[in-house]
Amino acid sequence: MDKMIFKKCDDALDSTKVPQKELSNGRKVPTLGIGTFGSDRFSAEDIANSVLNALEIGYRLVDCASCYYNEKEIGEAFEAAFAGGLKREDVFVTSKLWNDKHNPEEVIPQIKKSIEDLKVGYIDCYFIHWPFANYHEPGCDVTSRAPNATPYDHHRLMSVYRELEKAVDLGLIKSIGTSNWTKAKMKLLLRDCRIKPVLNEMELHPHFQQEEFFNYLRGEGIQPIGFCPIGSPTRPDRDKTETDTCDIEDPVILKIAKAHNVHPAVICLKWAVRRGQIPIPFSIYRDQVLSNLASTIYDPLTDEEMDEISHIDKKCRLIKGQVFLWKDNQDWKDLWDEDGVIVDGRNID
Numbered sequence: 225m226d227k228m229i230f231k232k233c234d235d236a237l238d239s240t241k242v243p244q245k246e247l248s249n250g251r252k253v254p255t256l257g258i259g260t261f262g263s264d265r266f267s268a269e270d271i272a273n274s275v276l277n278a279l280e281i282g283y284r285l286v287d288c289a290s291c292y293y294n295e296k297e298i299g300e301a302f303e304a305a306f307a308g309g310l311k312r313e314d315v316f317v318t319s320k321l322w323n324d325k326h327n328p329e330e331v332i333p334q335i336k337k338s339i340e341d342l343k344v345g346y347i348d349c350y351f352i353h354w355p356f357a358n359y360h361e362p363g364c365d366v367t368s369r370a371p372n373a374t375p376y377d378h379h380r381l382m383s384v385y386r387e388l389e390k391a392v393d394l395g396l397i398k399s400i401g402t403s404n405w406t407k408a409k410m411k412l413l414l415r416d417c418r419i420k421p422v423l424n425e426m427e428l429h430p431h432f433q434q435e436e437f438f439n440y441l442r443g444e445g446i447q448p449i450g451f452c453p454i455g456s457p458t459r460p461d462r463d464k465t466e467t468d469t470c471d472i473e474d475p476v477i478l479k480i481a482k483a484h485n486v487h488p489a490v491i492c493l494k495w496a497v498r499r500g501q502i503p504i505p506f507s508i509y510r511d512q513v514l515s516n517l518a519s520t521i522y523d524p525l526t527d528e529e530m531d532e533i534s535h536i537d538k539k540c541r542l543i544k545g546q547v548f549l550w551k552d553n554q555d556w557k558d559l560w561d562e563d564g565v566i567v568d569g570r571n572i573d
């Protein structure tokens with residue numbers, strides 16, 4: 225990989241104009257960030273270049289994860305940005321614990337590895353990526369199951385969460401986050417944790433608004449951060465099913481995009497920001513990266529447009545998580561506790 229250089233660019237946005245959210249522990253986070261999951265389409269190097277480009281443009285939130293297999297390369301981008309004058313404290317960096325590291329003794333070493341790979345000194349918010357220890361190989365088919373897959377086990381999960389609490393005490397991470405949680409699992413976590421999670425990363429886009437869970441989280445002082453905010457139009461085929469809908473082809477989104485003279489993707493982001501979640505769109509294309517951040521500063525949606533979009537929820541979950549199931553021929557909905565009960569939950573009392 226060529227040495228990266230952080231450049232001042234004429235079309236950079238003023239990052240201080242991007243609104244911020246204050247988290248329940250008092251820390252501040254920008255209202256939009258850049259995703260770094262390149263799926264099968266882009267190399268780690270492409271994504272690192274995109275992160276550098278995003279930092280140059282004015283992004284100050286970068287959503288990383290060890291299982292995206294690109295933290296070392298993204299670390300080169302951070303190193304270049306800090307050498308070029310960006311202050312560490314002005315960037316909010318996340319990372320996530322992957323499912324094969326749900327063992328207490330592996331958690332802190334894994335956090336230290338992400339810090340070292342990303343070259344950031346500490347992580348602003350560290351997430352548990354999924355509330356299951358069930359691992360799958362990168363790029364595997366949706367029918368694949370981990371050989372030792374188990375249902376949700378609260379004791380095991382809390383033994384992992386306690387290590388995140390220790391990591392806060394040690395100053396390795398500033399805050400804790402959950403990802404792919406459900407209301408039922410969040411209630412248990414809030415019952416038993418010492419340090420509350422400040423962010424919950426969840427799928428959120430106009431066709432999947434998760435209104436009840438979204439409102440519950442906000443009521444508990446947990447800020448939702450929304451993945452697949454554009455409806456992940458180019459996600460891998462293995463993550464597509466026949467009944468999936470497409471946000472950026474929705475007539476309401478198309479109509480509003482025309483009125484604002486922007487791509488429908490940008491309307492999804494404007495909706496997200498005004499609604500109150502933090503979207504983390506992915507792109508490696510400079511014009512898209514720029515217009516995505518600009519969506520937070522200029523030309524917000526009107527009350528009427530917000531209302532219209534609130535009515536196009538199709539309850540269409542795109543990232544169903546089939547590979548984390550623990551039985552053959554199981555319905556993926558078992559992962560999502562839709563009846564408020566944790567399916568096959570272990571050690572929850």
Ligand SMILES: NC(=O)c1ccc[n+]([C@@H]2O[C@H](COP(=O)([O-])OP(=O)(O)OC[C@H]3O[C@@H](n4cnc5c(N)ncnc54)[C@H](OP(=O)(O)O)[C@@H]3O)[C@@H](O)[C@H]2O)c1
Pocket residue numbers: 258259260261262287288353403404425426450451452453454455456457458459487489490504505506507508509511512513515516543
């Ligand atoms: N916590 C989790 O379990 C989890 C799960 C999934 C994702 N994530 C995070 O969320 C991030 C975003 O999710 P995602 O990449 O799946 O979905 P997404 O952000 O909804 O969609 C990304 C795609 O949208 C298109 N796009 C982006 N900006 C655009 C613009 N201005 N105009 C037109 N098209 C635009 C691009 O497609 P083209 O490349 O074809 O132009 C891009 O690849 C990930 O990178 C990752 O950091 C987290």
